[in-house]
Amino acid sequence: MAMFPEARPVERFRPLEWLRENLFSSPLNGALTIVALVIIYWLVVPTVQWAIVNAVWTGGSREACLGEGAGACWPFITNRIGLILYGFYDDGERWRPILTFALLVAGILWLTLPRLPRKMLVAVLMVTIYPVVAYCLLTGGLGLGVVPTSRWGGLLLTMVVAVTGILLSLPLGILLALGRRSDLPVVRIASVIFIEFWRGVPLVTVLFMASYMLPLFAPQGVTVDKLLRALIAVALFNSAYMAEVVRGGLQAVAKGQQEAATALGLGYWQSNTLIILPQALRLAIPNIVSTFIGIFKDTTLVSIIGFFDLLGIIQSGTSDSHWASPSTAFTGYLFAAAVFWVFCFSMSRYSRHMERVLNAGERR
Amino acid sequence: MRIRVAALAFLAAILTQPAFAGPSPTLQKVLKNGYLRCGVSEGLQGFSTPDAKGRWTGLDVDFCRALAAAIFGDAQKVRFTPASAKVRFTALQSGEYDVLSRNTTWTMSRDVQLGLEFAGTIYYDGQGFMVPKKLNIKSAKQLNGANICTNTGTTTELNLADYFRSNKLKYTVIAFEREPEVVAAYDSGRCDAITTDQSGLYAERLTLKNPADHVILPEIISKEPLGPAVNQSDPQWGDIVRWTLFALINAEELGVTSKNVDQMLKSPNPEIRRLLGVEGSFGQSMGLSNDWAVRAIKQVGNYGEIFERNVGQGSPLKIQRGLNALWKHGGLQYAPPVR
Numbered sequence: 001m002a003m004f005p006e007a008r009p010v011e012r013f014r015p016l017e018w019l020r021e022n023l024f025s026s027p028l029n030g031a032l033t034i035v036a037l038v039i040i041y042w043l044v045v046p047t048v049q050w051a052i053v054n055a056v057w058t059g060g061s062r063e064a065c066l067g068e069g070a071g072a073c074w075p076f077i078t079n080r081i082g083l084i085l086y087g088f089y090d091d092g093e094r095w096r097p098i099l100t101f102a103l104l105v106a107g108i109l110w111l112t113l114p115r116l117p118r119k120m121l122v123a124v125l126m127v128t129i130y131p132v133v134a135y136c137l138l139t140g141g142l143g144l145g146v147v148p149t150s151r152w153g154g155l156l157l158t159m160v161v162a163v164t165g166i167l168l169s170l171p172l173g174i175l176l177a178l179g180r181r182s183d184l185p186v187v188r189i190a191s192v193i194f195i196e197f198w199r200g201v202p203l204v205t206v207l208f209m210a211s212y213m214l215p216l217f218a219p220q221g222v223t224v225d226k227l228l229r230a231l232i233a234v235a236l237f238n239s240a241y242m243a244e245v246v247r248g249g250l251q252a253v254a255k256g257q258q259e260a261a262t263a264l265g266l267g268y269w270q271s272n273t274l275i276i277l278p279q280a281l282r283l284a285i286p287n288i289v290s291t292f293i294g295i296f297k298d299t300t301l302v303s304i305i306g307f308f309d310l311l312g313i314i315q316s317g318t319s320d321s322h323w324a325s326p327s328t329a330f331t332g333y334l335f336a337a338a339v340f341w342v343f344c345f346s347m348s349r350y351s352r353h354m355e356r357v358l359n360a361g362e363r364r
Numbered sequence: 365m366r367i368r369v370a371a372l373a374f375l376a377a378i379l380t381q382p383a384f385a386g387p388s389p390t391l392q393k394v395l396k397n398g399y400l401r402c403g404v405s406e407g408l409q410g411f412s413t414p415d416a417k418g419r420w421t422g423l424d425v426d427f428c429r430a431l432a433a434a435i436f437g438d439a440q441k442v443r444f445t446p447a448s449a450k451v452r453f454t455a456l457q458s459g460e461y462d463v464l465s466r467n468t469t470w471t472m473s474r475d476v477q478l479g480l481e482f483a484g485t486i487y488y489d490g491q492g493f494m495v496p497k498k499l500n501i502k503s504a505k506q507l508n509g510a511n512i513c514t515n516t517g518t519t520t521e522l523n524l525a526d527y528f529r530s531n532k533l534k535y536t537v538i539a540f541e542r543e544p545e546v547v548a549a550y551d552s553g554r555c556d557a558i559t560t561d562q563s564g565l566y567a568e569r570l571t572l573k574n575p576a577d578h579v580i581l582p583e584i585i586s587k588e589p590l591g592p593a594v595n596q597s598d599p600q601w602g603d604i605v606r607w608t609l610f611a612l613i614n615a616e617e618l619g620v621t622s623k624n625v626d627q628m629l630k631s632p633n634p635e636i637r638r639l640l641g642v643e644g645s646f647g648q649s650m651g652l653s654n655d656w657a658v659r660a661i662k663q664v665g666n667y668g669e670i671f672e673r674n675v676g677q678g679s680p681l682k683i684q685r686g687l688n689a690l691w692k693h694g695g696l697q698y699a700p701p702v703r
Contacts, residue, residue: 079416082418083414215460304448317414321410321679326572329544
């Protein structure tokens with residue numbers, strides 16, 4: 001944090017002085033700077049050379065990527081980009097996930113851009129109507145051809161798992177957090193058991209149970225779609241984490257706020273929704289977004305139950321003998337990492353933005 | 365009186381039941397679904413891999429297509445579920461798929477303890493060695509004193525130790541956690557040889573800088589018969605899977621291919637006539653139609669065609685038939701006769 005930002009006189013930026021002050025202020029700092037620069041040079045230069053300068057950009061098969069000193073094999077990605085984005089989703093039906101995603105982006109942008117009106121209405125539509133529309137678009141029905149969930153994959157599947165996990169875990173988590181602080185013993189104990197159970201088991205186990213063990217116990221003839229089972233498992237699992245994050249926020253709200261609300265004659269729900277939760281959630285934003293990012297990255301775990309998420313579909317592609325080359329696997333992993341980074345970094349930036357907007361009144 | 369007749373008829377029906385052995389419940393379920401559910405590897409060169417169009421290809425995949433063709437007359441009526449090595453058996457037991465066609469080694473413990481039934485061997489694999497051509501090594505017995513790269517935690521290290529001890533050879537093992545590391549170490553010259561299952565060696569060779577500079581030695585030091593597996597609770601379903609595999613192998617032996625199968629229907633050879641359902645009712649006895657084998661061969665090809673297309677000379681892997689040649693040609697592929 002910059003000290004005395006206002007007190008500092010306006011001065012011209014002098015590079016040498018800046019270097020001496022910030023990077024070489026003492027012999028130790030100077031040495032550390034040089035070491036860091038060497039490490040950066042040592043990591044960045046070969047990576048850029050491999051991924052961009054020496055990379056192969058066009059081609060139709062592995063032969064293109066076999067040249068002497070060839071770097072990343074990008075045609076491997078461009079050639080199967082449809083598969084990476086939509087998985088096995090039927091070719092002629094891919095406008096449906098595109099439309100679903102476009103609606104999601106439009107909704108998020110509407111809520112993000114400050115100048116657009118009727119944010120409350122859009123927010124309500126996004127959590128009520130949008131999931132129904134998305135469900136109908138993706139699975140079919142209402143005159144659209146049915147696409148079984150076993151054909152979903154790639155980025156589409158990653159988004160479906162992440163978005164449902166995020167949308168369901170936050171409200172569930174808030175309810176659980178309130179439940180854990182409730183004065184009613186039954187509600188409190190039930191919430192504690194729920195939270196501690198789901199936090200006590202690894203997600204891999206939960207997914208495994210939901211997809212392979214449940215059918216063994218379920219009565220004959222009862223079948224629930226495997227993806228739906230996985231989605232419910234992900235939502236319940238993450239709602240337990242979310243509950244603890246929200247509870248942390250609730251505890252940070254000064255006790256006087258609750259007392260003041262009670263003194264004003266507000267009931268339990270009124271005081272919580274109008275006074276306590278808005279403050280608690282604002283305090284909890286960094287951790288809530290951390291949990292969102294965690295959910296997004298955990299989607300890769302669905303690959304153990306026979307779904308190909310973004311990472312899984314790229315990994316399976318590296319086993320295509322028509323594309324086998326020394327750089328295929330590394331190119332695939334680099335691409336997957338880049339896509340994940342873009343999504344997670346956007347979420348993190350958005351959370352910073354939200355914090356700044358919401359903290360406007362408290363900035364000193 | 366009428367009741368007594370009905371009771372007698374019922375009793376007779378029960379008594380004669382075992383002789384007819386009702387249709388396989390799995391087959392009924394498959395027919396009701398309208399598609400076969402097949403568990404395959406999440407990605408293994410030549411055995412199962414989704415191509416750029418999202419179409420599954422490979423030896424294990426084509427076997428499921430042949431099975432679907434035998435059942436429905438349509439090789440496309442199959443849904444593939446990728447199964448990791450860890451969950452493959454549990455998922456088969458819980459009915460996640462009807463057949464597991466996933467480069468699974470047929471071992472006694474799996475066959476006896478896990479409630480599975482192996483339908484046969486579609487690919488005889490085994491641990492082998494790859495060496496750079498420039499070392500001029502022709503046999504694994506010349507590997508005395510070699511540095512050998514492999515990955516940790518599998519049976520490959522154990523097999524390696526056994527082989528070198530029984531041949532009184534010295535060696536140094538350089539083990540890595542993951543497959544790409546092993547390949548990178550070998551490619552950079554840290555070891556003289558690399559060992560894993562032979563089909564894996566062919567796949568790894570393609571990811572080397574100069575694949576043509578490396579040879580795979582003829583010796584195989586462990587037995588890894590890979591084959592499709594089904595649930596033990598439905599033996600008739602096991603029969604359907606087993607005899608579909610045998611039909612593909614018999615077809616190659618009898619010279620029946622996807623191209624000539626229609627002409628072969630007129631063949632005077634009684635073995636061909638029985639295989640193709642011109643004589644006898646072998647298909648019906650399994651609950652399929654009599655031309656089950658014709659459908660499979662016509663749409664997917666015989667065993668040799670499937671092999672060459674996915675892992676053999678028609679593929680980048682270029683694996684020799686070796687142990688997987690027909691018994692007549694010095695290999696192990698041998699199917700009991702249809703009669």
